Amino acid sequence: MDDVSKKTLLQIGNLLTPILCGVVIALSGLDFSSTVISDAGYPKILNPAAFTFAIWGPIFIFQFMFYFYQARDIFRSRENKIEMPYVHEVSIFFMLSWISTSAWYVLWGLGLVWPAVGAMFAYLLSSLGAYLRLGINLRPRSLKEHLFVTVAWSLLAGWVTVAAIVNTTTGFVYSGFDSGPIGEDGWASIILLMALGIYLLVLVRRNDFVFAGVGFWAIVGVIADLVDPVNMAQPSATLVAILGAGILSVAMIVWFYLQNRRGIISFPSFRDFNQDGNQPSHD
Template sequence: MQPSTSSKNWDFLRQLVTLFGIIGAFIVNIASNIFPLNGLSIGEISNTLFNNVLIIPANYAFIIWGLIYLGLFAFGIYQFLPNQKHDLDLRKTGYLLVIACVAQSIWVYLFLSRLFGLSIIAMLLILVPLIGIYLRLGIGYKQVPRSKKWSVHFPISIYLGWISVATIVNIACALYFQRWNGWGISAQIWTVIMLLAASSIAAIIGIQRQDIAYMGVTVWALVAIAIKHWNNSLLRNVALVLVIVLIAIATIKNLPNRSDSIS
């Protein structure tokens, strides 16, 4: 059955808005580094105001944003391909990615404005739509062509994986800024708890969905945290042990040979 003219128009609008949402988020991200609001970029705020927040990874870890935006642009272009314009999976995602991209831009403004409490709300408005997209696409469950896996599934997995970690970091920064005392629990122990939480989520996704991209992002973050706090034996060892556990899970599940990578 051929899509109606109305459906075609709505599909085109969704594709166009999604692409512009991705481009807009990218421009805001670049501008925030070239012309940072209030004189400090996101990285500079992290390295000054939040230098003592132990969950923040080493600076080099944030180059993953290059990969995230590369994947998002692949997603944006893929949806415009003639044979993908009416893809039912993409249609199910609706405007969720647009919401995430707009929230990403709002988060940048709030964080640079040092409205860290409100930035948590913006971060959740990135996280929740990405979870929605992830579930609607059936990532890890549905068999898809290789082109769709690389242009749709992997980009969403990587974006969601990093935002999952970033949400934990964002909450930790906001609490630190408010001088929360941690209920008397040391910062090191809270960091270990957060590392365990992030790794547990990645492990569950790895076991249930065998999503190597999501797990890889978590491993990337854990290694960066271990490197940044190399002289802190507790954090270093916990992070490295969790890396080994996640790699072991990925190896046992034999991710590269899954039959859902169809050519």
């Protein structure tokens, strides 16, 4: 099978998979708000405040921008096809991401916590698969391609990273996890430090301010939940979260300044909307 035929098959699969997943979710009869937002019945060590889940708005907007952008030549004749290397780079991972998140939705809604955690990690792996294959910020791309392709995967991978962490801790607590001498406050602090390390690493290794920005948003959501007087006080975790948000925000500002001075990154210009940017590899 040649590349054009492979691309067409991927495009068709990308178009059909979200529709089929939506049908499955609709037939499940599960309530979206109670499944994803109001899951107070599940114990957890860390839990971002409800407003944090508004991140799904931008995620789905950019995912559907990619959804339509990658299919814009599907009805053209073979000789008029557009070169879209990112379709081959994303490969089957767009489809796998929709299948795994739909599986998570159904399993979580049915109360099957550990199978749902497994589905969440499948979601994470499929998101990272596309993220890594795209080589985000490691090769030149036009501003248009960033907006319609890479931002979607930076947002998704950034959010599913923290979602997988939270889901895993939920699974442990649900199964009777013994927090030991450091208590839940200590474990929450450790988890926050791990998450902070991941977001800082991606910021430095990939110059990915979108991914890091999602991490900042998630930590702000955790802070809002920790300082809520209704919840049990966790002073250590609260301090770590506040410091983490401060460190990550300062790191993004300082790193942008340094990389801008080196000529590696710059403010986007809509004059270069269709032209490849100059973003050399940061490896």
